[in-house]
Amino acid sequence: MALSCFHCHPLPYTVTTQRHTTPFPFSISLSSTFKFSSALSSSTSTTHHPLPPDFSPSQLLDLIRRQPDESSALRLFQWASTQPNYSAQPSIFHELLRQLARVGSVDSMLSLLHQMRSSACPVDESTFLIFLEAYANFELHGEINAVIDCMERDFALKPDTRFYNVALNLLVKANKLKLVETLHSKMVADGVAPDVSTFNVLIRALCKAHQLRPAILMLEDMPNYDLRPDEKTFTTLMQGFIEEGDVDGALRIKELMVESGCALTSVSVNVLVNGLCREGRIEEALRFIYNEEGFSPDQFTFNALVSGLCRTGHIKQGLEMMDFMLEKGFDLDVYTYNSLISGLCKLGEIDEAVEILNHMISRDCSPNTVTFNTLISTLCKENHVEAATELARNLTSKGFLPDVCTFNSLIQGLCLTSNREIAMELFEEMKEKGCEPDEFTYSILIESLGSEKRLKEALMLLKEMEKSGCARNVVVYNTLIDGLCKSNRVDEAEEIFDQMEMMGVSRSSVTYNTLINGLCMSKRVEEAAQLMDQMIMEGLKPDKFTYTSMLKYFCQQGDIKKAADIVQNMTSNGCEPDIVTYGTLIMGLCKAGRVEVASKLLRSVQMKGLVLTPHAYNPVIQALCKRKRINEAMRLFREMMEKGNPPDAISYKIVFRGLCNGGGPIQEAVDFTIEMLEKGILPDFPSFGFLAEGLCSLSMEVTLVELINMVMDKGGFSQSETSIIKGFLKIRKFDDALANLGAILDRRKPRRF
Incomplete structure (x- = not known):
């Protein structure tokens, strides 16, 4: 919600401080609070009573808390505030502010704040802390400075260290590091002294910003304020180094922590264990646990070890560690189960992975989207698409909502197993269920349709992508250009090529190579040459695929001179010809009847240390056979078996x-x-x-x-x-x-x- 100004926001309802008897539009039983509460729920009664003389603020607070929603609570409060024996209490206002904060009714919160002031109800820092939480929860972080301005200007309240710490912490949690810097500068300018918590929050902000050196300097600055770093200070720094992939740096912080007389806690030890495990240093992690006096591994420790073992491919040891955990009464968390399932899936052990899933459910650990997507993706990759689809259906019936990754895995699996019609049906079902396809979804389908030369449908999908606002990447365009070129629809391929520039999609070497090859296949070699020049102008370097397309054209035309020029240009431009290039040239020489030159080139390529393939040998062998020089052909064939790649x-x-x-x-x-x-x-x-x-x-x-x-x-x-x-x-x-x-x-x- 955009806010005009925190301290002068218009009131969404009329606030009055005049006290007079106003009938409440519900019946009131005076015998007890319970009866009073019951009466509030009946809107059909016509009896109206004022608040009873002995009705206390605590009873009103209790009634407000019992209201079904914040609107009802606010109506009750507004009516009660007009009664003669009503007295404004901070606890009542704070309860209402909290209820409004939960639903993000910032306008009403601001009006209520002004009503507090007009009713002479004390306003203190705790009131504004509710605003901080509300703004953070609804991502109105830019208004946090306005809260402090309002405190100082309208209520003559000076935020203390604790208040600043809460505000800074909320900004760091939301990764609003620029706002953290601004707020900290204000804190310093206002002369508010930092405490250890302030430093901890600021160090965490620097670690999040990948500024470890300034974070260390801040640690070193703490004694200047007569402050000593605590366990949280050091642990935050350790975590910062680990997130940067520098576990050794984290271990150095641990040594500094010990030297300063700050004892390691289970949290700091577990942070280091997790860091070592993430780097695959499992044995080192185990030694560290063993050598750390007074430390008993807990559930977090074991989870880190199991995940680390799985991440490094030691699935068997991970399963053994899981059994040990269960024997000792520890439970695995969902992330650890996911590590085991992922590790087993990578090994192709699908049945074992499903067993872990069943075990996980039996231990009341709810699988998450990652769990199911890992299994479904693996089943699809193993061509068990039917089983993957069945699993997805079963999970959907149990309340699991498939996400775009789930659908993508299934659609890709169906396309790879030639079930494209079912894939298209699933694509439509995906949209019906409110799951928006992403660029990968469209890429899968467009590539599949292109391979079947169903280009009309593929082009329709491209238009659908445009209408839906889905980003179109270079892969999608490359797929369409390739399909159109292979179907001899090069003019349409050029239109798609031009469209890429208009849509702001950068063309890659693959894009150019695909269209250049299509033009060469259509005998439009001059256009292909112009496109190669354009490619260079765009800062892309022609590669062996670019040159080979043109080389193949000239070889097929029997123009050996131009073919040789292509190879020469290729070499002079720093693109070393490979065996495919030479094989294409050899084919051209043989086609032109220059078998002896082709044989010499074959030997020359061999001298360069390249492994000759059937692509290079076959044209020469064929030319020799046609000339009834079968003995020479057989010698080359046997040579290919001994020195080159096996004959095809x-x-x-x-x-x-x-x-x-x-x-x-x-x-x-x-x-x-x-x-x-x-x-x-x-x-x-x-x-x-x-x-x-x-x-x-x-x-x-x-x-x-x-x-x-x-x-x-x-x-x-x-x-x-x-x-x-x-x-x-x-x-x-x-x-x-x-x-x-x-x-x-x-x-x-x-x-x-």
Whole structure:
């Protein structure tokens, strides 16, 4: 609520100090306070009575406290204040102020304060403390200085050290560190002497602001005020160092604490134990506990140890520590249970994590959103989306409200398991339940729709994001640009690209690379080159993906000179070509018929220490096979097996085709077929057909049958498919057997088993 001025705020209701008899609009029984209270609840009575002569302020206070809400309490008070025997009491005003403060009725509080003054009711610091709490609770921290101004100007009250401490503490809790500085300056200017609590609050403020050096200086300044740091002073500093990730600094503060004669308490020890555990220094934490005389580990200590063990991957020890805690009568808190559940989930131990959840509930420790989201997210990642959905439904029926993280996990899991329609239904349900989708929700769905080329729906989601005010990040735009480019809708992709600038979304290297690749695929290489220049102008450095897109275009066009220029530019601009770049250039050279140059480049790349991949070898092997230079091709193939990455299915397919098309002895082709099948790679049928024809012409039908049986076995043919083919083989109808085999192989892609 915006306030015009604390000390001159307009009154929301009429306040009168004149005392006269005004009938209260409810019946009053004079026999007892209880009857009087009962009468107040009946608005149908027509009997009106004044306050009884013996009705005390304490009875009125009790009645005010019994009212169902602050409005009723205020009406009762306003009526009572008009009665002849009413006397203004601070306790009554304070009770009303507290009730109004709970609901944030600041206007009414201010009016009541002025009524206190006009009725000559004593106003002291405790009155204004109620205002401090109210303003802090409703985030009106900027008005706290106005409270002090009002005290001094309108009520001639000077805030003391305690009052300033309360105000400073409320500001520090709310992280209003600038206001803390302003208020402390006023405290000093007013000559109010600080005490230990003042220093503790200020040190905590400095620690929150990550200003540890000034916090230490403030500690050192305390003796100048004849003050000694207490346990809270040192513990606050320890916590500050721990939050900065400097546990050793916290341990130095502990030594300083001991040297100053201030004994460690369980709180300070636990702070250090927690800090050590957060850093994974579990053994050190245990030694510290053991060596600290007079310290008995409590529930906080054990919780810190269990969480630390889980955080460092020692889940088994964490579970053992949990059992030890329970034996000693300690309970785990929800954060510790969450650490155990999270640790088990990271190890993929879902069943054990669910057991911990059930144990947690049996110990009357209520799971929170983090608990359920951890389990649901893990189930989705493990492709147990149905189980995750069921868990979410069960939890919802028990009063658990799923948040955006819950929905995101489920939607992502459904998309990854190709249940996109259900994911969209859940997305709609999410909105119906009042849970606003975030940018991650939209990113998941847009990426999923883009992968299915359902770009119209993806673009509609982008518009929905705009209408809902949801921030659109670069990932969302990149996903759409990629989908449009892959669907050959490059003009629309350029529109999305331009839209990013208008919406204030910074374009990344991925954005540029995606569109540059799309333009190159659409043979719009000049536009791609202009876009690369724009990329550099925006301060982004072209990387290997940028250059490779253009390189691939020139290689496909057979323009080796320009392709070589791209590689040269790439190197001169400090972007070292990788094996993908060289592989693309080798492919271009082979396509242009320059196999010898490609072979030399292959050797040159090898000399650079790069591990050659099938992407680099395959074009050269294929070119050699086409030229019937099968021996050279086989040498490269075997070299790839020994020195490079293992050959892929394409490598085997190239060599197999070369051998079967008359590139070498038929036995070599047979042996290679067996080798290929043992790797789990099925042959393509046209080449296998050539091999079968050759085997039959050489009366090697037995070998052919063995190969066909091996293909069926490795290919996982069904029983009916196998029976038909074997039937034809048995009666030596090889053409029919091969025809059926070919039909089945045509429906299958080469794959590994």
